[in-house]
Amino acid sequence: MSFRLAAYAVCIEGGRVLLARFVPPKGESNWTLPGGRVEHGEDPFDAVIREVAEETGCDAVVERLLGVDSRVIPAVAARAGVEHQNVGIFYQVRITAGQLRPEPNGEIAESVWTPIPDVACLRRSSLVDIGLALAQTVPATGHVAPVPVGGLVQH
Template sequence: MDASTTRRLAAYGLCVRDSAVLLVQAKHHDGSRSWTLPGGGVEPLEDPFDTVIREFTEETGYTAAVQRLLGVDSRVIPAGESWRGQPHQNIGIFYQVQVLGGRLRQELNGDTLDPTWISLDAVAELERSSLVDVGLRLLHDQPVTGHVAPVPIGGPVRH
């Protein structure tokens, strides 16, 4: 990787119950918002398994347990589409999680808002990150390889 590219390793929690998925709104650098999965960057020396539990709790107020690994996704955002103005690779590790306890609440001092249970039928109409589609496809298809085809960007789906 040269100095003109960036990379992020992140872990995301997909929680579905009663035909609804738990999503949060991410605030973007341009002031816009879109729905995404609870999750975030893996800290140095942190296990992604621990990251997803930590981030899920921080962003939703719920304590969670990992049920299983869904898969890994690597997305490259071209320089012209990246807010950084340079190519960016996001490597996401997706886990299926279940809520153990806690109370749904807003993230304290964070970049995500409004954790909300959203009907699976309503997801296609949302302004959302492609991470939502990747996670749901991994859950639905359960590919042996842990990999799904790239999600097309456009319409309500963004990087």
């Protein structure tokens, strides 16, 4: 089994959420939250700020911890074909400066402010639904029920 610790930014402003279009080397693109792998020795709090800057070109500040999601992706659904556990730490962030742009030499083709009602029509990572659920419900436990995967929602 492979393992990944990641930090994700949930940035909601004026009824819109900031999404990033992930374009893998192989396969279809989908929408996700800005964020990604926590580097060895890096604090997840710092990782989410770094990832927002790298992927969107914008500066961000963390306003609060929203929660932690841990899920195991079966080998048949995982990109590498190996069972994979992703532990995601979700933060509510606010953009403070910068202009949206594609990630230089990366897999994020664009970042856009998307009206929250329009998210349901997008091919997206389950991370988007988890982040929005955490932001909208702010559960005291920092945990939401698993998001069903299929249709427009992908791992």
